[in-house]
Amino acid sequence: MIASESGSSPPASPPRSDTGTQAAGWNLSEPARHWSSLFLLSGLIGVLSGLAAVALDTALDTGVELAIGSLADLAGAAVVVPRWPVLLLPAVGGLMAGALVQWLSGGETLHGTNQVVAAFHHQGGVLPLRPPLIRALAAVGLISCGGSAGPEGPISALGAAIGSSVAGRLDLPPRLRRVCLIAGCAGGVGAVFQCPLGGALFAAGMPYREPEFEAESIVPAFVSSVLSYSTFMAFRGYGQHLIPGADRLAFSSPLELGVYALLGILCGGLAILLGLCVRLVESRPGPGLGLPRWLSAGLAGLVVGAMACLLPQIMDARYLFIRGVIGGGLFEEPVAAARSAWGWAAVFGLVAVTKCAAAALTVGTSGAGGLLGPSVFIGGAAGAALAATAEAVLPGTLAPDLRAALAAVGMAGVISASMRTPLAAIVMVTEMTGAYGLIVPLMLVSVVSYVVGKRWGLNDAQLESGAESPAHAGDALVRALQSRRVRDLMDTDWPHVVSPNTTLGEMVRSMPSGSRPLFIVVDRGRMLGVVSLTDISRVISEPGISELVIAGDIMTSDHPVARPNDRLYGVLDKFRRTNDNVLPVLSDDGSDRYIGVLARQTIHRRIREHLDRLRSHVQREHEGIVTIEQDEQLWQLVLGISAPRADVVQRLAVPAEVVGRSIREADFRRRYAAQIIAVQKPDGTLRCPPDIDARMVGDETLLVIMS
Amino acid sequence: MLIHEGLSPHTILLKESPADADAALARMAGPLARELGVKVQLVRDEVIARERVRSTAVAAGAAIPHCRLTGISRFGVALLTADPPIRWDALGHSVDLVLMITGPRDAVSDHLRILANASRLLSSPAFRDRLRSAEKPEQVIRLVRVAEEVIEQQRHRDGMLGEIGGAAGDPGELEAAIAHLKWP
Numbered sequence: 001m002i003a004s005e006s007g008s009s010p011p012a013s014p015p016r017s018d019t020g021t022q023a024a025g026w027n028l029s030e031p032a033r034h035w036s037s038l039f040l041l042s043g044l045i046g047v048l049s050g051l052a053a054v055a056l057d058t059a060l061d062t063g064v065e066l067a068i069g070s071l072a073d074l075a076g077a078a079v080v081v082p083r084w085p086v087l088l089l090p091a092v093g094g095l096m097a098g099a100l101v102q103w104l105s106g107g108e109t110l111h112g113t114n115q116v117v118a119a120f121h122h123q124g125g126v127l128p129l130r131p132p133l134i135r136a137l138a139a140v141g142l143i144s145c146g147g148s149a150g151p152e153g154p155i156s157a158l159g160a161a162i163g164s165s166v167a168g169r170l171d172l173p174p175r176l177r178r179v180c181l182i183a184g185c186a187g188g189v190g191a192v193f194q195c196p197l198g199g200a201l202f203a204a205g206m207p208y209r210e211p212e213f214e215a216e217s218i219v220p221a222f223v224s225s226v227l228s229y230s231t232f233m234a235f236r237g238y239g240q241h242l243i244p245g246a247d248r249l250a251f252s253s254p255l256e257l258g259v260y261a262l263l264g265i266l267c268g269g270l271a272i273l274l275g276l277c278v279r280l281v282e283s284r285p286g287p288g289l290g291l292p293r294w295l296s297a298g299l300a301g302l303v304v305g306a307m308a309c310l311l312p313q314i315m316d317a318r319y320l321f322i323r324g325v326i327g328g329g330l331f332e333e334p335v336a337a338a339r340s341a342w343g344w345a346a347v348f349g350l351v352a353v354t355k356c357a358a359a360a361l362t363v364g365t366s367g368a369g370g371l372l373g374p375s376v377f378i379g380g381a382a383g384a385a386l387a388a389t390a391e392a393v394l395p396g397t398l399a400p401d402l403r404a405a406l407a408a409v410g411m412a413g414v415i416s417a418s419m420r421t422p423l424a425a426i427v428m429v430t431e432m433t434g435a436y437g438l439i440v441p442l443m444l445v446s447v448v449s450y451v452v453g454k455r456w457g458l459n460d461a462q463l464e465s466g467a468e469s470p471a472h473a474g475d476a477l478v479r480a481l482q483s484r485r486v487r488d489l490m491d492t493d494w495p496h497v498v499s500p501n502t503t504l505g506e507m508v509r510s511m512p513s514g515s516r517p518l519f520i521v522v523d524r525g526r527m528l529g530v531v532s533l534t535d536i537s538r539v540i541s542e543p544g545i546s547e548l549v550i551a552g553d554i555m556t557s558d559h560p561v562a563r564p565n566d567r568l569y570g571v572l573d574k575f576r577r578t579n580d581n582v583l584p585v586l587s588d589d590g591s592d593r594y595i596g597v598l599a600r601q602t603i604h605r606r607i608r609e610h611l612d613r614l615r616s617h618v619q620r621e622h623e624g625i626v627t628i629e630q631d632e633q634l635w636q637l638v639l640g641i642s643a644p645r646a647d648v649v650q651r652l653a654v655p656a657e658v659v660g661r662s663i664r665e666a667d668f669r670r671r672y673a674a675q676i677i678a679v680q681k682p683d684g685t686l687r688c689p690p691d692i693d694a695r696m697v698g699d700e701t702l703l704v705i706m707s
Numbered sequence: 708m709l710i711h712e713g714l715s716p717h718t719i720l721l722k723e724s725p726a727d728a729d730a731a732l733a734r735m736a737g738p739l740a741r742e743l744g745v746k747v748q749l750v751r752d753e754v755i756a757r758e759r760v761r762s763t764a765v766a767a768g769a770a771i772p773h774c775r776l777t778g779i780s781r782f783g784v785a786l787l788t789a790d791p792p793i794r795w796d797a798l799g800h801s802v803d804l805v806l807m808i809t810g811p812r813d814a815v816s817d818h819l820r821i822l823a824n825a826s827r828l829l830s831s832p833a834f835r836d837r838l839r840s841a842e843k844p845e846q847v848i849r850l851v852r853v854a855e856e857v858i859e860q861q862r863h864r865d866g867m868l869g870e871i872g873g874a875a876g877d878p879g880e881l882e883a884a885i886a887h888l889k890w891p
Binding site: 500548552554 | 761
């Protein structure tokens with residue numbers, strides 16, 4: 001050590017402090033800071049998602065009432081009601097929605113929930129706000145005109161986009177941005193379906209085909225969903241379930257299980273039909289004719305209009321028809337009373353099947369609207385169809401309550417398979433209907449339907465499990481880094497601590513040969529800044545400079561610093577912002593008191609030790625993998641390249657005189673007595689070994705071995 | 708960034724007779740602050756504070772007072788030739804060539820490079836002699852520009868090996884270039 005105390009120093013601004021959360025005298029522990037930040041963030045996302053849901057839901061109510069609701073009875077049992085406006089209005093909606101999506105939202109083809117899943121896995125949680133917003137507005141217009149789509153998917157995608165955008169504003173890393181994405185989606189679903197718990201479980205489980213949850217997102221999803229639901233209900237009114245009349249229903253006999261099992265199979269089958277229809281439509285854009293989206297959506301609207309002339313119920317996106325089946329006494333209507341049980345079965349069955357085709361046509365061509373709502377509707381219609389069929393085959397066998405219960409439970413069945421979220425489906429329908437007495441049949445139907453139909457689920461972007469998701473690449477390593485703190489690895493005896501008036505010559509003479517240490521400039525225990533050898537090495541040979549320049553002249557005071565209580569995972573991001581091999585460590589109390597350094601090498605060594613232990617665990621637990629290990633492939637897969645000899649590898653900025661020239665042209669090895677072993681791009685990616693004919697760019701970093 | 712790019716005819720003060728080092732620094736701070744658009748007091752206080760920490764007298768009657776300032780975006784350079792020479796510091800240095808350098812707080816690399824150039828220029832006897840004989844600011848700017856071009860060419864030729872390996876450019880080249888320089 002040269003010196004660490006000094007009586008005088010040149011003026012300097014203090015080093016950058018990373019203790020923004022220790023404001024106003026609060027001195028929370030790191031976990032408390034983490035959770036309080038996450039709660040605040042999730043709460044904000046929840047409120048914003050809830051407000052978005054209120055706006056869209058209100059607009060939809062008004063739109064439906066003014067447009068298609070004034071032309072057709074969507075809640076009734078009447079069929080074959082041909083009218084020109086009903087034929088044409090969905091086409092108008094399709095044209096309008098298709099045009100909006102095509103010209104204003106970038107022509108994205110994934111439907112609501114699928115967009116969210118794709119953003120989660122493949123876009124680092126980034127879901128721009130504009131496309132989901134345009135699609136949600138397009139969905140309002142489309143559904144108001146009788147389009148056979150649901151608003152729930154677009155609202156959930158909008159909520160997710162809100163979460164992602166909030167995270168983006170705060171410049172959060174991909175891991176937290178994904179958490180915010182899920183929280184926003186939970187808020188959207190929790191509000192619009194009035195199911196806070198179900199919404200959270202749905203959003204956290206939606207990324208995967210298997211029943212698996214995003215554990216890290218669960219708590220934020222809960223918080224967001226609670227706030228979103230509360231905001232939504234404050235505007236829309238408490239006191240009633242989304243689909244009323246089912247809270248009196250209950251499972252009352254084991255004999256009912258057989259019927260419910262049949263319903264599970266039926267729901268699975270309908271989920272398959274819906275999946276097939278959607279894929280058929282989506283694989284043939286512009287019905288195979290190369291038509292623009294707005295035109296194909298308009299033509300599809302015409303077909304849907306024709307279907308609606310026969311079965312107007314398929315235009316219902318507000319669950320009016322299902323409400324009538326479950327609690328509204330639909331069977332007692334005059335037109336219905338005249339219909340036989342077989343007639344009822346035919347109506348419900350046709351509504352369910354036609355809805356599959358109509359929803360696929362509407363959503364698949366326009367790109368607006370979602371399939372989550374139609375899944376609920378189809379499930380309800382399927383349950384009613386089964387009940388009517390049973391009544392036709394064995395009159396009087398099923399009690400009226402059981403018939404209504406089948407419709408309620410059927411909703412969960414189709415969601416379970418089409419969205420591949422069986423647990424969330426059970427909870428969602430329970431909350432939507434208040435039918436807590438139907439938990440047992442909900443479980444049975446959801447599971448059976450999921451097993452039957454999950455292969456044809458609607459969200460193609462879903463991955464099998466977390467093991468396949470880029471979001472979880474390196475989970476073991478990330479956990480290891482999160483579990484360790486800077487204080488566990490820091491070096492409190494760093495020899496290159498200098499006072500601000502230490503001369504350049506003194507610093508250079510203290511450097512071990514071949515090393516490029518970071519000098520920490522300290523005055524009376526306070527860190528004032530750092531001096532990087534990258535700067536020194538370029539001028540040290542100049543006559544007189546070694547005594548002219550002192551540390552205070554050339555130190556930088558905005559160098560990233562670490563605190564003993566920081567987790568290594570977060571600290572690595574700070575290393576990314578500097579070419580230096582160490583970070584100064586300052587006191588946890590938020591002051592500039594210097595206490596040590598954290599070296600890259602130490603972290604590398606600790607990671608290697610951890611991976612070594614991991615490897616031995618893998619060998620013990622999974623004998624088959626030993627065969628891979630024998631070829632030494634596993635280790636290389638984990639590490640990418642063998643660890644460099646960190647003591648001689650240096651990071652250098654590309655020298656100005658060779659910018660624009662290749663390594664070969666610059667004759668780098670001979671010219672600089674240094675061999676480049678890798679080139680680090682500005683985005684952090686490494687090219688190893690380097691391309692010796694590629695032109696070097698000024699903002700690249702060279703990893704070199706000095707001769 | 709090079710020294711001659713920061714020089715201006717207004718910041719070159721020839722044949723001045725300041726009473727002492729502080730007076731010289733205060734005299735130079737005025738025009739330099741006006742060039743940079745900052746308060747004179749800021750430049751004067753910072754450069755004097757730096758001088759108090761450690762003398763910037765280098766060799767054979769030259770000093771290179773310098774500081775980094777917050778709130779400026781470019782380098783500013785002032786030059787003063789003193790006649791008679793002034794006592795510069797407590798170590799007994801006598802100085803008649805003062806090259807003052809101020810740079811932005813965040814431009815560490817450029818600051819170091821410009822100091823290195825200043826150090827190399829003022830270590831050259833030929834350069835010092837020509838500077839002392841300069842009558843007009845334009846002559847000084849031309850002298851510094853020509854000399855810096857030689858230094859930069861040497862840097863470009865030697866590359867990083869020279870910088871890392873401790874091989875400064877051949878002083879003979881600089882002496883020769885200065886010898887061939889004709890005053891405007």
